[in-house]
Amino acid sequence: MKLHCTSRSGGLQSAVGLRRLGSRRSLISAFLFLPTACTFAAPVVVGSKKFTESYVLGEIAKRTLTDAAIPAEHRQGMGGTIILWEALRGGQIDAYPEYTGTIATEILKSDSTPSLDQIRDSLEKLGVGMTAPLGFNNTYALVMRRSEAQRLGIRTISDLQRYPDLKFGLTHEFLERQDGWRPLRQRYSLPQQNIVGIDHALGYSALANGSIAVKDAYSTDAKIEQNDLFVIEDDLHFFPKYEAVFLFRSSTRADAIAALRHLEGTLDETRMIRLNAEAERTKNYARAADLYFNVGAALAPRTSGHSGPSHIDDSFPHKLARWTLRHLQLAGFSLLLSIIVGIPLGIAASRGGAIGHVILGFAGVVQTIPSLALLALLVPLPFFGISVRTAVAALFLYGLLPIVRNTATGLQDIPRSLRESAVALGLSPIARLWQIYLPMASRSILSGIKTSAVINIGTATLAALIGAGGLGEPIISGLNLNDHVTILEGAIPAAVLALLVQWCFDLLDRVLIPKGLRL
């Protein structure tokens, strides 16, 4: 169940990328050393899924480890269950918060309801350990507006049978889950036909303005109280238990495992709801995590700018600079690769024949894969995983086609008489290419590069989905939090960046395209 929320597959949901603590330097260095996947100090890496509660739990784990003098970092909002699980098994992360129900159904694919011990044994065989429950059960629930529930007299899910016209807005993940909508409908014989898939955060707005009547939620969701929603009672006890635990690699250092075990049984539902509410209110996950460690101090309203010493400067201009720099690194590095690989491929393709067809065909096929799907396809591969590498690789592949095709076309468009003149003069093949053919095709090649650059700037916003940062961070956070201002904080700079890049390339045309071709 729970992936709670947000994140469903389709999604951009996520939350936040919010604050990466400490991280401007580490982001940049991760990027610079990208090919060598640095592992020097080997901190314990905690991952989290893309929704508020997971972020908060991730922060708590990181703090706990740090307090125990164990170097730790938190990779926030990496994705959904499968991505986190694969990252854990692949060693990209060492631990992440999970829910027992999700482990049973989504990871172990169990049809029955295994006990905690059974789950622990099964995970053990896969090289993964599990803490005891942290103390709260975050199960799925159906919710509706309290006023509407009272008006219709709905108290239990069975009561819904009497209202076949109610419109349901369910998250995509809930619609697809083995323990989600389909078995629920069967169990309760629900007659409703008007079911739409909707992002979790957006669903709350839809519920508030009446465009849907019922949606799925999870029981520790802070929005239930904030929006005065009614949790419809699961009278047939359909939803399994979703007790929060931490999963960790069995090979994780023993003192780190011991530290995580200190969290067992320390978080009840009331407390978790409160942390979630604080996180959503302040949009600061670290601060919400502080609440866990220092209840008294943290509950006092903080003035802004009072963040702890471990926080980097998070004023908007700084965040914007950080996102933009990262965005340019992602787009720029991948574009460079596209150019280095694309132009030679384009030269080969311009000669036609089978090789040319294969090259253009391959580049074309890559372009037809939706960018989200391409990211998802790369994530399970050994070298990639949840990393900047994956984002750069995907952007590189996307940038390839325009460059390859324009290089090939530009070369093929050179009139035969001019090619023959170059040959007849006695120029060597390399001199022909460098002095004649490439300069003559320069306009076409540059326009291919320009197209790639603009596409890359746009597509790079998706990199935030796999935690690679950039201007997609605020966009995805905003989508998750249903916060339009935050979305615009990323969307507007991304658009401006695309225009600037276009403009820079227009200037570059004047420098790089020989004057004789511009007459």
Next chain:
Amino acid sequence: MSALVKLEDVCKRYDDAIALYPTNLSIESGKTMVLIGPSGCGKSTLLRLIIRLIESDSGSIEFDGKPVTPDNINALRRRIGYVIQEGGLFPHLTARANVLLMARHIGKSEEETHNRLLELSELTRFSQDLLPRYPLELSGGQRQRVSLMRALMLSPELLLLDEPLGALDPLVRASLQKDLKEIFTRLGQTVLFVTHDLAEAIYFADAIVLMNKGRIVQKGSITDLRERPADPFVSEFINAQRGVSLQ
């Protein structure tokens, strides 16, 4: 008289069409030989075979007594100048850079190339003021003069001209014809000139080679062709062209 270029049984076929039947031809040093014939008769094919823009299917071509092979062709190309109808100038290079392209490629000294450039611009009556211009900034006649300078830059032993004046208007064409003939004479240049215009052929030729459908029909002076046609096609071709010029 020695043959600078000698073709023996050279033939070229494209799929099922034969572009050139097995052909023998010798090009004498210091003479201008004109290849003439209707479109598709194989005259351009023959020219392109010599500079190896296309490869012959069989037969052999000798240049200066040595067989032309893929290994020596690039060196030989530097001893051959080649001018085509549209000039073949590279649009991204100035007139000057076009002319100097090969000299720079093979590392000739700036002084030597500069002097040669001055010589050529005088020879071809191309104003030095125009040298910094790009091809698109020149007229058709000026472009052909630059193309000729480029072909002559390395003092080639053989000059191949493939309808070099075909795209020019009559006045420009007449003045260029006159200049070209003077240049050939002055340089004692060996020339193989392709045209479909009989008057032009007569004006330039020491020997005329008439071709039709991939074969050489007759070779000789214009008098030979007129008075001793080897074939009814020869008379037909000559009469047809005369008819046009009378109009």
